[in-house]
Amino acid sequence: MNDIELGHLRRCVELATEALDAGDEPFGSVLAAADGTFLAEDRNRIAGGDNTRHPEFELARWAAQYLTPEERSTATVFTSGEHCAMCSAAHAWVGLGRIVYICSSAQLGDWLAEWGVAPAPVKSLSVNEVAPNIPVEGPVPELVPQVRELHRKLHSQST
Template identity: 30%
Template structure:
């Protein structure tokens, strides 16, 4: 299970904290997650991809493409991570995902104790691309809102303007042309 549009108003540049990944690392890991999304798509799944990166901001620990409507890339990856790594270690890891996690995936990250999230495309932008597609019924609940209601200070970086268009193009082609 572990396989390897233009927007009228560009997003502002994201500031990166000194303890977190560099912008170059962020872009590299998000592009890798997008490759995983394309691989998931090649297997007939929706084009979502996620990767878990070690505290050194270089080492990829796990990667996962979307499986089905309840086994999203992020949730499957985090469930696997919690069986392979301890909570203290996971807290220092970063989850990279092509699209902002849905409510289910954000909650899985919260309970899985992964301390940082980086995403390329916001869920609201995805909704603009998918519309009311029956295979992608979006809950309009930003992941930051879910994390803010919890007791853990999960760092969130995203959306990332430097890769947003690449990810959006994959989704635009998939949702509007293929389905």
């Protein structure tokens, strides 16, 4: 992982923090071109009641609208947390390339269980269980503590 990629992941943490500050769950994502150039970003926006407003899903929609199939296939989605099943499917359906995540779905599940948080209504699956041909990298250990702390703050507020 190079400095540009770590910069994109740090931006994901900033976006996740913005999401938490806005009353959303702390997730943030960045879409980059094959050469590492920033293309788009988003954060979680589910507080309004639409639980499909995940940043990874929004970036898949953005990519389908603005990028060619070749550009999509060589792009990378950097994200604070591993894609859920819905976002993994959207990523695969629009033909996006690599995913780099800070914390895995398994890590998040372990944290939530530790804090006594009820499980989500959808089974937690790894990206490759949903989309087996997507190249995936993660977790990124040096940033995991920051993401864990954001989720701890979210769930300490809701108890």
